[in-house]
Amino acid sequence: MSPLRLLIVGGGHASLPLLGHARRLAEAEGATVTLVSDRSELWYSGMTPEWLGGVYTQTDVTIPLAPICEREGVRFVQARAVGLDRDAREVVLADGRREPYDVVAFDIGAVNPGRADAEAAVWTKPLWRIEALGRFLDEAGGARRHLVIVGGGAAGTETALNVTARPDLHRLSVTVLEPGQRLCPELPTRVGAWAAETLRRRGATVRLGTRAEGADAGGVHLPGEVLPADAVLWATGSVGPPLFGDAGLSVTERGLARVDVGLRSVDDGRVFVAGDSASVAGREALPRIGVHAVKQGPVLRENVAQALRALGAGQDPARIPLRPFRPYPVAPLLLSTGEPSAWWIAGPVALKSRLLLRLKHAVDRRWIERYRSADTAGSRWDARHAAARG
Numbered sequence: 001m002s003p004l005r006l007l008i009v010g011g012g013h014a015s016l017p018l019l020g021h022a023r024r025l026a027e028a029e030g031a032t033v034t035l036v037s038d039r040s041e042l043w044y045s046g047m048t049p050e051w052l053g054g055v056y057t058q059t060d061v062t063i064p065l066a067p068i069c070e071r072e073g074v075r076f077v078q079a080r081a082v083g084l085d086r087d088a089r090e091v092v093l094a095d096g097r098r099e100p101y102d103v104v105a106f107d108i109g110a111v112n113p114g115r116a117d118a119e120a121a122v123w124t125k126p127l128w129r130i131e132a133l134g135r136f137l138d139e140a141g142g143a144r145r146h147l148v149i150v151g152g153g154a155a156g157t158e159t160a161l162n163v164t165a166r167p168d169l170h171r172l173s174v175t176v177l178e179p180g181q182r183l184c185p186e187l188p189t190r191v192g193a194w195a196a197e198t199l200r201r202r203g204a205t206v207r208l209g210t211r212a213e214g215a216d217a218g219g220v221h222l223p224g225e226v227l228p229a230d231a232v233l234w235a236t237g238s239v240g241p242p243l244f245g246d247a248g249l250s251v252t253e254r255g256l257a258r259v260d261v262g263l264r265s266v267d268d269g270r271v272f273v274a275g276d277s278a279s280v281a282g283r284e285a286l287p288r289i290g291v292h293a294v295k296q297g298p299v300l301r302e303n304v305a306q307a308l309r310a311l312g313a314g315q316d317p318a319r320i321p322l323r324p325f326r327p328y329p330v331a332p333l334l335l336s337t338g339e340p341s342a343w344w345i346a347g348p349v350a351l352k353s354r355l356l357l358r359l360k361h362a363v364d365r366r367w368i369e370r371y372r373s374a375d376t377a378g379s380r381w382d383a384r385h386a387a388a389r390g
């Protein structure tokens with residue numbers, strides 16, 4: 001019998017445990033493993049805002065995927081998946097090639113709403129696109145430039161707080177546009193109020209109740225106004241990528257793939273979806289945050305192995321019992337501020353202190369060091385932070 005084929009698409013936060021145990025899984029289940037990812041590295045979102053703040057280097061905040069694949073005996077295909085042909089059991093790549101599978105695990109993250117009207121902007125999803133913003137900031141130096149951040153949720157606000165704290169960008173003007181009546185509307189009120197006050201104190205403009213309609217070379221389009229910009233960060237939140245609905249899978253009104261508690265598509269026992277692009281049965285209201293994606297990782301790994309085992313035994317993978325994903329009752333968030341302090345937010349509780357920033361750095365470094373060589377991540381942080389912050 002030819003070996004079963006496991007295809008992992010995306011290689012994001014939720015699929016790292018699967019990728020990191022691929023060799024054992026392949027041996028145990030008699031499978032070959034292939035990873036399709038549009039990038040050769042994964043950007044770790046927990047550290048990326050501080051990379052924009054000049055605290056970390058790009059090497060510190062990214063996980064190269066090829067060395068993991070090499071170690072784990074995984075075939076790595078760098079390509080963007082654009083379709084899923086469930087009849088042929090193939091994933092269609094942007095260049096027309098097709099990758100066959102017996103079981104496929106998608107972890108491709110979400111996409112930003114409204115991005116089709118914002119081709120000129122840097123999108124936050126997928127996160128690697130933010131590299132272009134880092135380049136813009138480095139090139140801006142002491143020049144007068146205008147950065148508009150569209151979306152004052154946690155991602156846009158944390159980015160603004162880090163960028164406005166950089167001493168080398170003293171001539172950069174920053175505007176944050178938020179359609180709601182406060183920054184970080186999904187977090188406790190005092191976090192957004194503190195962020196707005198801090199950003200304004202640092203010279204940034206915070207425009208609440210302002211919805212951007214799109215962005216082009218001329219700037220950001222608002223109702224009746226075009227706001228000139230040298231760079232635009234499109235941080236408008238998350239919707240599902242079109243691929244799932246196009247393949248006839250059940251999706252939510254936001255385009256997220258509907259999966260059961262075992263992260264298996266409710267329509268197809270050979271298809272698993274994890275991370276931001278999955279809507280888990282009974283957990284539909286979970287926010288799209290990396291904390292949940294990371295917690296899904298071991299569940300995805302175990303259940304994909306079960307599905308392969310079932311196929312090997314001639315069973316229907318749609319019918320086997322799977323380990324359920326149990327999210328944290330309250331998912332904690334640690335938000336950097338651009339100063340030597342961080343917010344710790346859990347449900348309605350929000351605390352800010354210097355100690356919490358140390359905790360954040362320890363948590364972030366420990367996580368990323370599990371997946372990348374330990375000689376780079378964060379080890380020079382203290383010196384760099386001291387230099388950057390004065």
Ligand SMILES: Cc1cc2nc3c(=O)[nH]c(=O)nc-3n(C[C@H](O)[C@H](O)[C@H](O)COP(=O)(O)OP(=O)(O)OC[C@H]3O[C@@H](n4cnc5c(N)ncnc54)[C@H](O)[C@@H]3O)c2cc1C
Nearest residue numbers: 010012013014038045080081108109275276289290291293
């Ligand atoms: C600026 C910012 C800061 C954030 N900070 C935090 C934080 O502090 N804490 C927190 O919990 N969450 C945070 N988040 C949210 C967090 O980034 C996401 O929830 C998390 O990345 C979701 O992980 P994932 O596994 O779904 O996919 P991701 O980790 O996003 O990975 C998806 C991968 O798939 C690849 N990919 C995408 N489409 C395709 C395709 N069609 N074909 C092939 N490959 C593809 C991408 O390149 C990417 O590498 C932040 C988000 C942003 C934007």
